[in-house]
Amino acid sequence: MSLSADHPIDRPNQDAFGFDPFARAIAKSIAALVSPEGLVIGVHGPWGSGKSSAVNLIKYHLASADLKGAGDLTLLEFNPWWFSGADTLALAFFSELGSAISKSLPDKAKEAFQALGRKLGSASPLIEAAMNFATAGVAGGLSGGATKFVSDLLGGGRTVQEEHAELAKALRESNKRYLVIIDDLDRLSADDALLIFKLVKSVGRLPNVIYLMVFDRELTEAAVAERFPSEGAHFLEKIIQATFELPPPEADDLRNLLLGNVSRIMGDVEEDRLTRFMNIFFDVVAPNIARPRDVVRLTNALEVTWPAVAGDVDQADFLAVETFRLFWPQVHRAIYNNKALVCGHQLGFEPHALAKDECDRRLLASVPEAKQPDLRKALMRLFPALENAWSNRFYGADFGQEWRLQRRICVQAHFDPYFRFALSDQVAPATEIEAFIAHSGDGKFVREALRQALATPRRRRGTRAAILLDELTFRASQVPEANISPLVTAIFSIADELDVQADQAGALAIGDNQIRIHSLLNRLVGERLAVAERDAVLEEAAKHASLRWLVNFALRCVGQHEPKERERQRDEPLTSAEAAERLRALALARVEVAAAEGTFVQLPDFVSKLFRWRDLIGDGGVERVRGWLAEQLVDDAVVVALARSFVATGWTHAAGDVVARRITHLNRGTVEALVDPSAFRARIAELLANANLDVDSRGALEAFEGAWTQSDRGDFGD
Structure with missing residues (x-):
């Protein structure tokens, strides 16, 4: 993991957003300035737009020996966000300024610098007095009231005006120029940010001193409007002589950087999923990436959250959900609170208009109306069921199988990990399924894995064996053909062990592990092998099958060839009629042995097995079973x-x-x-x-x- 702390770049070869030409032009202009008189240059841009990177590139070019006029320029950086409060900021401003500038000044000017810092730092009201002085100009004087105020406050000695004049004279006679860079004004409170502007405009206005101030213009103007309603935009115009807006990065540059980061963190996207991944990227993710900091935020989020669910969720869906979490938290919350709706379990029966209104109300109520069309499009990329409501398009059941195989968020069983960053015990990790499939030709491995899953209870109900069988059914096409026969044989051999009460559905639901095995056989054997191959695989497995399962399975195969059953059944029988008869004979022989040995009566659901014995016998089965039972x-x-x-x-x-x-x-x-x-x-x-x-x-x-x-x-x- 390599989290970014949002560090700005400092060299042109790191520039991914085209800032360098802008920075080089600003640096060239600064280097060419002659005898500036407290000149203030402003670089502004929104929060997170890359202003600090641009400043670093300006510094880089000013330090270049190839830039004409930069040789006599001394750079000083003042970080106001290290300090807080008027007194502290004023004192720090002159302390930092003096430490760099006074080195090349005569002693008298140095003393003036120190005195000015002490006087202004001793009481914040002096800042306002100094503003009056600055309005009159360096050579001007304070108004009568302001002069008296300063004189009274200092209790005699040289005034702020006199100290400032002494310092200005020394700087004007110096052959050095100074660039004071004040970055990160965005981090300050409104009052502290305005105080810095006042300091620069007032006592900071000195010969051969240039200021480069970096700020968010929108935030600054809002603070001015709140504190000085009559000033508005004129406040900055009085302070800053030249202002430049940082050019926004090209959208393609932002997207390419983000895609590179996503690939590094999440890995390559499979070829057959790439089109959908890019559709989601452009419809869900890209519209929210407007600044470099947006890339950093999303990258850092993925660095933390992706490793917890890697391989167990769909890459595109997870990237989209994390985008919602960071940039549209209210929509993210609405999705989580409406799982049944977005996964389609509460849609499909309402008239189209009603369904649309319901989805809008539950998912987009907090979203500005202008943004709702884009967010509908984004949500439909993730949740196809929402297309029922918002575009009147419906999907068949076949799509659900594919979505479940891909572990998409639109499948209710795979929904929660996208929000909890961990799998529930209702889902098996993909690595576990992949390992099972990889070793599916090893009968011992299969039996041990299923027994271990059977011994692992789930929090709400049932065992992990049911989950493993379900996942294996959905991934049946991934089992190597050579592994089908040993896998089926292994499952047949412990099928009775898998038939546990815990995995049987309760009220208003059906299903148990035996039904799950039948479903697996349909996908694994029935859909993949020709009838002759199916006969061979299933008859071999039957030789090793546990008794109850063998009876159950043999009767299923026989029943598939009965006329009434064939009328209802659309699919091809699992075995040939001849193989079904051989399976019936094998099962009957095993039951007769168990009856003779006294183990048959020990089978669970004894009555049901008696009827199955009767069915295996066929004609005369009733008399045979009743007679045996009367003796017992x-x-x-x-x-x-x-x-x-x-x-x-x-x-x-x-x-x-x-x-x-x-x-x-x-x-x-x-x-x-x-x-x-x-x-x-x-x-x-x-x-x-x-x-x-x-x-x-x-x-x-x-x-x-x-x-x-x-x-x-x-x-x-x-």
């Missing part, structure tokens, strides 16, 4: 597992409710399809009569009985 009811553990699995949990959302309500319910038809209800409830009653029954099992059995009773009444609330 002698086992207390099977009765408890069945009771637990028969009772389901769901969500309901009644009109007027703010949040959903959880409900438990039991489907009698499900029970009757698998067991004889009377015999099953008799076994439950038998177990509940056992005083030694453990608490967990008793709770499951009582929950079944309660749900059965509720089903009698038609009451399904929990």
